[in-house]
Amino acid sequence: MTSVLYDAPGPRAKRRNALFTVIFLVLLALVAWWVWQTMDDKGQLKWDLWEPFTTSEAWTTYLLPGLGDTLKAAALAMIIALPLGAVFGIARLSDHRWVRLPAAWVVEFFRSIPVLLLMLFANEVYARSGSVGSEDRPLYAVVTGLVLYNASVLAEIVRAGILALPRGQTEAAYAVGLRKGQTMSSILLPQAVTAMLPAIVSQLVVIVKDTALGGVMIGFTELLNTRSTLAANYANVIPSFIVVAVIFIVLNFILTSFASWLERRLRRSKRSTGAVLHEDTVEVNPAAVDGSYGSGAGGAFGGTV
Numbered sequence: 307m308t309s310v311l312y313d314a315p316g317p318r319a320k321r322r323n324a325l326f327t328v329i330f331l332v333l334l335a336l337v338a339w340w341v342w343q344t345m346d347d348k349g350q351l352k353w354d355l356w357e358p359f360t361t362s363e364a365w366t367t368y369l370l371p372g373l374g375d376t377l378k379a380a381a382l383a384m385i386i387a388l389p390l391g392a393v394f395g396i397a398r399l400s401d402h403r404w405v406r407l408p409a410a411w412v413v414e415f416f417r418s419i420p421v422l423l424l425m426l427f428a429n430e431v432y433a434r435s436g437s438v439g440s441e442d443r444p445l446y447a448v449v450t451g452l453v454l455y456n457a458s459v460l461a462e463i464v465r466a467g468i469l470a471l472p473r474g475q476t477e478a479a480y481a482v483g484l485r486k487g488q489t490m491s492s493i494l495l496p497q498a499v500t501a502m503l504p505a506i507v508s509q510l511v512v513i514v515k516d517t518a519l520g521g522v523m524i525g526f527t528e529l530l531n532t533r534s535t536l537a538a539n540y541a542n543v544i545p546s547f548i549v550v551a552v553i554f555i556v557l558n559f560i561l562t563s564f565a566s567w568l569e570r571r572l573r574r575s576k577r578s579t580g581a582v583l584h585e586d587t588v589e590v591n592p593a594a595v596d597g598s599y600g601s602g603a604g605g606a607f608g609g610t611v
Contacts, residue, residue, distance in 0.1 A: 355541070368532045372531060375526065395462065468490075
């Protein structure tokens with residue numbers, strides 16, 4: 307089957323694609339075999355190293371509490387960063403310089419600073435001010451750093467998504483008398499959300515992964531931090547890294563799968579919003595029906611000059 311955007315492969319292309327597929331699978335199998343052999347030679351496949359993960363103690367004492375703190379910090383950062391990024395992204399599109407320029411300065415400033423530096427700075431501020439207790443300080447510092455950095459990145463995503471829409475959308479909204487705020491909330495943002503969703507989800511995945519920076523540098527008890535304690539107790543560094551990596555992969559896969567489902571649902575809902583006009587809902591102009599409307603001097607103007 308051939309379409310405008312895609313030509314169905316012919317016999318030669320099918321053979322070539324099948325050959326490339328076989329070569330890729332062979333190379334993948336060789337890499338997997340090499341990794342397996344290397345780990346076996348180093349003694350990393352011994353059952354003693356993997357047995358702790360079959361017990362409840364390793365999960366209830368180390369992994370699950372760390373996973374809970376990771377999800378807590380990531381959820382707080384997402385809840386705060388998403389609306390904050392939307393506000394700054396829309397503010398950068400303002401017609402008023404006193405709104406647009408400060409928003410641009412804030413976004414560019416925090417977007418240029420590494421998120422780890424923001425976490426360390428926030429932790430130092432909370433420690434010196436004494437406004438946050440020592441137990442809650444790592445969580446506050448991690449969330450603050452994630453919010454400041456990711457809100458600035460999300461602001462650019464929002465701004466780019468709105469600017470990517472056809473200019474005719476805005477002009478049509480102004481033509482029917484909508485103000486700029488109404489145009490943004492009713493016309494531009496609903497259309498831009500679907501286009502922005504993949505980039506927004508990618509940034510949310512970054513938030514989940516960047517929580518590990520707080521565990522490494524400021525002692526936040528997230529998943530990677532509790533993994534180090536587990537590895538020290540059971541002497542299984544490599545297996546613990548593998549298990550934690552699998553947990554992060556599963557988390558991010560769930561997040562991206564939900565986003566893909568939401569994007570498909572939004573696209574379907576937009577395609578199905580067209581109203582169908584029935585015969586009893588259409589107002590008919592009698593003058594247009596009998597053919598006298600618009601028929602020269604004797605039609606539209608009453609037949610007299």
